[in-house]
Amino acid sequence: MRFLHIGDLHLGKVVSGYSMLEDQCQTLERLLDDAEEAEVEALVFAGDLYDRSAPSAEAVALLDWLLTEASERGFEVLLIPGNHDSAERVGYGSVLLERQGVHVAPPFAGSMTSVILEDAYGEVRFWLLPFLRPGTVRPFFEEAEIGSDYAAALGAVLEAASVDPGERNVLVAHQFVRAGGAEPERSDSETSIGGLDGVDVSLFDDFDYVALGHLHRPQRVGRGTARYAGSLLKYSLSEAHGQKSAVLVDLGPKGEVEWSLLPLRPPHDLREIRGPLDELLAEEVLGAADREDYVHAILTDDEPPVDALARLRATFPRLMAMDVDNASTRRIADLAHVQVEEAADDPLELFERFFEEQTGREVSSVQREFLNEVFAECLVDFEGSAS
Numbered sequence: 001m002r003f004l005h006i007g008d009l010h011l012g013k014v015v016s017g018y019s020m021l022e023d024q025c026q027t028l029e030r031l032l033d034d035a036e037e038a039e040v041e042a043l044v045f046a047g048d049l050y051d052r053s054a055p056s057a058e059a060v061a062l063l064d065w066l067l068t069e070a071s072e073r074g075f076e077v078l079l080i081p082g083n084h085d086s087a088e089r090v091g092y093g094s095v096l097l098e099r100q101g102v103h104v105a106p107p108f109a110g111s112m113t114s115v116i117l118e119d120a121y122g123e124v125r126f127w128l129l130p131f132l133r134p135g136t137v138r139p140f141f142e143e144a145e146i147g148s149d150y151a152a153a154l155g156a157v158l159e160a161a162s163v164d165p166g167e168r169n170v171l172v173a174h175q176f177v178r179a180g181g182a183e184p185e186r187s188d189s190e191t192s193i194g195g196l197d198g199v200d201v202s203l204f205d206d207f208d209y210v211a212l213g214h215l216h217r218p219q220r221v222g223r224g225t226a227r228y229a230g231s232l233l234k235y236s237l238s239e240a241h242g243q244k245s246a247v248l249v250d251l252g253p254k255g256e257v258e259w260s261l262l263p264l265r266p267p268h269d270l271r272e273i274r275g276p277l278d279e280l281l282a283e284e285v286l287g288a289a290d291r292e293d294y295v296h297a298i299l300t301d302d303e304p305p306v307d308a309l310a311r312l313r314a315t316f317p318r319l320m321a322m323d324v325d326n327a328s329t330r331r332i333a334d335l336a337h338v339q340v341e342e343a344a345d346d347p348l349e350l351f352e353r354f355f356e357e358q359t360g361r362e363v364s365s366v367q368r369e370f371l372n373e374v375f376a377e378c379l380v381d382f383e384g385s386a387s
């Protein structure tokens with residue numbers, strides 16, 4: 001059986017003020033085409049379908065379209081709610097959807113549900129685990145010592161499910177999973193803190209494949225058959241350098257699992273450009289890539305022109321952010337580590353030293369005159385309020 005494992009959709013997400021809805025829609029449509037082409041039987045969505053637990057009307061309409069389209073194209077669809085979703089809202093109409101081959105994990109009510117699909121080798125059991133917190137699990141396992149321990153909570157749920165390791169089993173889950181002591185690679189668009197909520201992948205040894213959602217960078221967790229598919233799009237500047245993908249999984253007879261990455265094809269990339277402004281805006285540079293992309297511009301000019309932001313915006317309609325990285329900003333970053341060796345009695349002198357550290361220049365006489373005035377005013381205010 002061949003299925004496609006897809007990670008965090010976050011439908012309705014807004015990044016740096018830009019709604020991602022249109023890009024999400026187009027990327028999903030291309031993904032459905034690719035899935036058809038690859039003769040995939042089932043689509044597995046591993047949670048965070050929406051970006052918010054109370055999603056916008058447009059986001060709901062997009063998921064509605066996705067499920068309808070997937071079902072009409074003949075795919076079996078499996079989905080679970082993630083930590084961004086409301087399990088109840090995602091579960092709306094799920095009994096009716098089931099009849100159309102759309103299998104939604106219901107809100108947790110004490111046990112893990114499963115769906116059986118069949119292929120030439122027999123049955124494959126897909127276990128659908130909604131995102132779980134210890135507090136959600138505790139009331140159903142009063143004998144177990146769960147407390148606030150994620151591993152204990154998941155362990156209790158898995159044990160109660162009595163997974164038959166002789167069968168073919170696939171787990172769909174949305175948790176923070178690590179392998180041994182190794183920390184997975186994180187992205188800025190994730191909201192999990194990834195401390196106490198981490199569980200070890202060895203908890204899932206009975207499953208032939210583990211389809212994970214939660215972390216936004218595509219990656220394996222220990223073994224190659226336990227994976228985060230990664231998010232549908234790049235949802236933060238920290239993801240500019242990666243490539244998003246879905247995982248094409250082939251289940252053979254028990255014990256035989258193969259996988260490969262299917263790159264996602266968003267209409268606009270999110271990328272980082274770095275250099276002096278004039279270079280970034282040079283025709284030959286602009287001609288080499290799509291200026292409709294989401295762009296994070298990092299200027300390295302010693303003194304960026306005052307109209308830099310306006311010129312970037314005029315060239316890149318989807319400019320996400322502009323930052324400056326030059327000797328002066330690095331010095332500021334370094335200042336955090338500089339110890340003040342001796343405190344100056346005179347605040348003006350202290351400021352002049354700070355100014356020099358930052359800019360590499362001495363305060364000019366005109367600047368000193370201005371500073372004198374400002375300091376005189378401030379110190380009066382300060383001494384006035386102190387009394």
Ligand SMILES: [Mn+2]
Binds near residue numbers: 048084
């Ligand atoms: Mn997520």
